[in-house]
Amino acid sequence: MKVTVLQDIMSANDKIAARNQDLLNKNNVLAVNVMSSPGAGKTSLILETIKRLKEKVRISVIEADIASTMDADRIIKEGVPAIQINTGGECHTDANMLSAALEKLPLTDIDLLFLENVGNLVCPAEFRIGTQKSIMLLSVPEGDDKPYKYPLMFSTVAAVIISKMDYLPLSDFNLDRFEKTVKGMNSRVKIFRVSVKTGEGVADWIKWLETQLKEI
Amino acid sequence: MKVTVLQDIMSANDKIAARNQDLLNKNNVLAVNVMSSPGAGKTSLILETIKRLKEKVRISVIEADIASTMDADRIIKEGVPAIQINTGGECHTDANMLSAALEKLPLTDIDLLFLENVGNLVCPAEFRIGTQKSIMLLSVPEGDDKPYKYPLMFSTVAAVIISKMDYLPLSDFNLDRFEKTVKGMNSRVKIFRVSVKTGEGVADWIKWLETQLKEI
Numbered sequence: 430m431k432v433t434v435l436q437d438i439m440s441a442n443d444k445i446a447a448r449n450q451d452l453l454n455k456n457n458v459l460a461v462n463v464m465s466s467p468g469a470g471k472t473s474l475i476l477e478t479i480k481r482l483k484e485k486v487r488i489s490v491i492e493a494d495i496a497s498t499m500d501a502d503r504i505i506k507e508g509v510p511a512i513q514i515n516t517g518g519e520c521h522t523d524a525n526m527l528s529a530a531l532e533k534l535p536l537t538d539i540d541l542l543f544l545e546n547v548g549n550l551v552c553p554a555e556f557r558i559g560t561q562k563s564i565m566l567l568s569v570p571e572g573d574d575k576p577y578k579y580p581l582m583f584s585t586v587a588a589v590i591i592s593k594m595d596y597l598p599l600s601d602f603n604l605d606r607f608e609k610t611v612k613g614m615n616s617r618v619k620i621f622r623v624s625v626k627t628g629e630g631v632a633d634w635i636k637w638l639e640t641q642l643k644e645i
Numbered sequence: 646m647k648v649t650v651l652q653d654i655m656s657a658n659d660k661i662a663a664r665n666q667d668l669l670n671k672n673n674v675l676a677v678n679v680m681s682s683p684g685a686g687k688t689s690l691i692l693e694t695i696k697r698l699k700e701k702v703r704i705s706v707i708e709a710d711i712a713s714t715m716d717a718d719r720i721i722k723e724g725v726p727a728i729q730i731n732t733g734g735e736c737h738t739d740a741n742m743l744s745a746a747l748e749k750l751p752l753t754d755i756d757l758l759f760l761e762n763v764g765n766l767v768c769p770a771e772f773r774i775g776t777q778k779s780i781m782l783l784s785v786p787e788g789d790d791k792p793y794k795y796p797l798m799f800s801t802v803a804a805v806i807i808s809k810m811d812y813l814p815l816s817d818f819n820l821d822r823f824e825k826t827v828k829g830m831n832s833r834v835k836i837f838r839v840s841v842k843t844g845e846g847v848a849d850w851i852k853w854l855e856t857q858l859k860e861i
Contacts, residue, residue, distance in 0.1 A: 467682045467766050467794065468787025495767060497793040518797070520736055520767035548794070549765055550683050551711060551736035570786035570812060571684025577713040578683065578764070581734075596786060596815055 442556060445524035449531060449559025456536035459645045460544060461638075462558060464582065465566035467548030470592040472500045473625045474566065474634075475543050479507050481635055486642065487540045491530045493522045493547050500545060510534070521552035524559055541642060550575065554582040562641060568593040569600050573607040576614060584614045587641075590634060594624035658772060661740035665747060665775025672752035675861045676760060677854075678774060680798065681782035683764030686808040688716045689841045690782065690850075691759050695723050697851055702858065703756045707746045709738045709763050716761060726750070737768035740775055757858060766791065770798040778857060784809040785816050789823035792830060800830045803857075806850060810840035 453460050463471050472492075479488050490511040492501040495518060504511035512530050516522060527544065534542070544560055546553040554563075565586045567575055570593060576583040583589065589611055591604065608620050619637055623630035669676050679687050688708075695704050706727040708717040717729035728746050732738060743760065750758070760776055762769040770779075781802045783791055786809060792799040799805065805827055807820065824836050835853055839846035 466684065466764070466787075467791055468784075494794055496796055499790060499793055518767075518771070520765065547767065548682070549736065549767055551734075551763065551765055552768070555734070568684075568786060570784060570809060571682075574715060575683055577715055578710055580712055593786060596812060599812060599815065 442524045445528050446557040446559040449524055449527050450561065452531060452536065453542070453559065453561065454645070456539070457645055458536055458539050458542050459562065459642050460542040460560035461641075462544045462546055462553075462560040462563040463566070464546045464550070464553045464563065464586070465548060465592075466550055466568070466571055469548070469566040469568040469571065470625060471545050471548070471566055472503055474590065474592065474623070475545060476503060476507060477625045477631055478543075478635060478638065479504070479509050481631070482541070482638075483507070483509065487538055489534055489539045489542050491527070491534075491542065491544045493526065493545060495519075495547060516547060520547055520549050521556050522546055522558055523556050527558045527560070541638070550579040550582050554579070554585055561645070562587045564588040564590065566590045566592040569596045569602045572600075573602045573604075573610075576607070576610045580614060583611050583618075586615070586618060588619040588621065588634075588637065591620065591622045592625070594622050594629050595626045658740045661744050662773040662775040665740055665743050666777065668747060668752070669758070669775065669777065670861070672755070673861055674752055674755050674758050675778065675858050676758040676776035677857075678760045678762060678769075678776040678779040679782070680762045680766070680769045680779065680802070681764060681808075682766055682784070682787055685764070685782040685784040685787065686841060687761050687764070687782055688719055690806065690808065690839070691761060692719060692723060693841045693847055694759075694851060694854065695720070695725050697847070698757070698854075699723070699725065703754055705750055705755045705758050707743070707750075707758065707760045709742065709761060711735070711763060732763060735763070735768075736765050737763055737772050738774055739772050743774045743776070757854070766795040766798050770795070770801055777861070778803045780804040780806065782806045782808045785812045785818045788816075789818045789820075789826075792823070792826045796830060799827055799834075802831070802834060804835040804837065804850075804853065807836065807838045808841070810838050810845050811842045
């Protein structure tokens, strides 16, 4: 009985997700679902991407959090329209939340839409929401064993950003082993080694993003 | 309808949690629920605590993960009995999972039982499981803004461990501001500044834990 209820919810969610994706495609908007643990640097990466791309790409951001509007405030300071979703205790965004946010956005004036998901490596991976691309960040201080613990997230994203590369000298993170593990779970994944603080790898990430934009 | 189902589940969970706590109290076992983001250092702190206390305190560990037995393997290497719970995709442990694990443990031979929860700042805070104490780790690289984003977790724990203090020189984490924020949400909370790598603050944490043990 419990399983049936859950399947109904998932199937309703997936229908809304498909509708969200249609709407995005019709408006030539590339939506990127950005996931990670708390504090892996999602907002910082989005801010840096905005700084580098905002002269040529029209960007908007949906910030999802359990509580607070801190991240949306940081984005708005950059002169980019941002909407905050408070999930009201939920550990992820679902298709319905994205649908409500899309209704409030001027989609014809947007090329690239980031959805910054709730900081969590479990639940956000379980829900389709309708974005065309999902990416995740894994910060160096979190350690290189995370793919084994959160296999669904690592197996399903289009790109993994190893963030906070500037912490590497203090860490025993094994980059080669980590990348090999992730590729073993997800052969088509792109992996970027990035530090927003030093600028390392940001250009490669931006280049990949621009390629995705051309494909929409 | 959905809400009613959820309330039923929560109330059933809370009954099992109360039963778990009775069982622990009857056996004079102090159970500590250890929560944090992925990679904040839960396993490392537990391992260091075992090293320092195992001669005088009989310790056991329940490791909860979505997948893998990596953490339990690390604990068992220290000669301490450990049980692995795989939550099968769930982002937290519930009272039922703890109950099943308690049945497998020789409770009369245990003084201190750690439950290492799934790495997540959201869901684990929402479920009572029956441990007498809940603590959390927040690692320096995650940033000092997390209490605003995950208020439930920070408001309900008995202790907050600021972990990975050795990363502080590379970070803009403001310790005083963070501690003031947390105390504002949770006036009785104990806060420890810890680095398992350098040993900073570990003795204070151990001392607090020994005080809790005496109160059981």
